[in-house]
Amino acid sequence: MTAIEIRGLTKHFGPVKALDGIDLDVPSGAIFGFLGPNGAGKTTMLRLMTGLARPTAGTVRIDGIEVGSGQRPPIGYLPDTPMFYGWMNAREFLRYIADLHGMTDPPIDATLERVGLLDAAKKRVGGYSRGMKQRLGLAQALLPQPSVLLLDEPVSALDPAGRKAILDILNDLRDSLTVFFSTHILGDAERVCDEIGIIDHGHLVMQAPRDALLARYARPIFEVDVLPEAVPQLAGLAEQLGAQPWVTRTDLDGARLRLRVRDVDEARRELLPALTGLALLRVEMVGATLEDIFLSLTNGQDPAEKDI
């Protein structure tokens, strides 16, 4: 089932086309990573999905409800820099949000505990750190128990501990609701997302399940790292392997040998026996990272064709 259905979404700011005919489907229960460089149109997309802005053309449907139709879709939204009423404390703020939603018995303390703010519940939000505000922002988005959570760069400005805390919460949400989150931190998207979309200059350049994306762009490359005392042997090995029919290219870089292979299965069988007697540090088949794919796609290259 589709949680988010976007058709022909276009947004112009005068002559600038911030979004240009985006079509996108996000399946229910997915954690969808929306990747793109700064200025690609990620925040504009989220503003259109929340109804804060109106599209020049196209539609956004969330759980079957068209955004801007007068009926409110069941969304929770965390802007990139959530700004609160500094004179409220966290519990008061969540109470206010719950009252807006008409919740009779809102799980305020449970939500605060989930985001790790229960101990600071009575502290005025004006005195919160950036990370605490981000967690409270997540709490206010989660409190009304939405079926779709929209997060705009939720971890970009946080320190590693803060990022981990937010990503762990997102991981825990898997299968309980649909999460659509924009980011330019590719490692985070690779870690928690199961579906990826990449936007660049207002165009959706790619959408696929994360694993399928990584498999599709996996490069047939093996890396061999050896200890320093084995470096002299590595040159001879490179020459020997380069003559094998299953190897298309070898690159020697200090204590690292890279092999681009023609047949991955054959390489898996033949490589390890060829390394016998070498003081090995690491042997690994190098898969494509999301970063490789992202950089290549946003530079207009096909990552599968990228050379080592």
Add this chain to the structure above:
Amino acid sequence: MRVFRVQLRKELLELWRTRKVLIVVVVLVAFGLMSPLFAKLTPELLKSMGDQQNIQIIITEPTTKDATDQFVKNTTQFGLLLGVLMSFGTIVGERERGQATLIFPHPLPRETFVLAKFAALAILFGLGLLLGALADFLYTVLLFEAPPIGGFVALVAFIYLWLLCLIALSLLASALGRSMTSAGGLAFAFLLVVLVASSLTRYAPGKITDWGHTLAVGANGPAQWGALIITLALTALAVGGSAYALRKQEID
């Protein structure tokens, strides 16, 4: 209606926590107290200055009317200034600070947001003016004679409607302005236009305080029904216009 109550409670709590209640009440009560006091002391002050310089200054004995004159002057000048200052940043401020981005995706209609802000300011200034008027009335009774109760109540009610009109216009400026600076400029431009109009035509909103003054001092003067209707209509239009402007806007 439920969302309006929630939002109004939030607005009132904000006015309380940010000490705006204290500021408005203290200022309006202070002017309420000072008005009869100034009316009483000003002639005595002038007389003592004349005595020191061997000049004989003939000043008529101050009366309740002088106290009422002072009250009208003080509340319509400082009250309206306070009203504009407290109102012009209230919508644009939430947009500029980014709080609107967090709140509007929740089920809070923008019309309700505007109405709650207007209602909260109306309650705040209603309370401040009521306490200020009470202080003025009691002090006037203490120092002079009591003004005609009906006329005084009418005066306070008309000053209140005049204040509400200016608050509504400031809210409109706040909804139209793209920044605090532009909203402030627009609010004071609206104020200037209304004040100039009040000196040019008897149908301008400011004229209802003249009517109230006439009633409060027990004098004969024309009823300003036209000005009253214009004041109420302008207030409603400004609040409605604020809601419409905010609904049409995209939130950053």
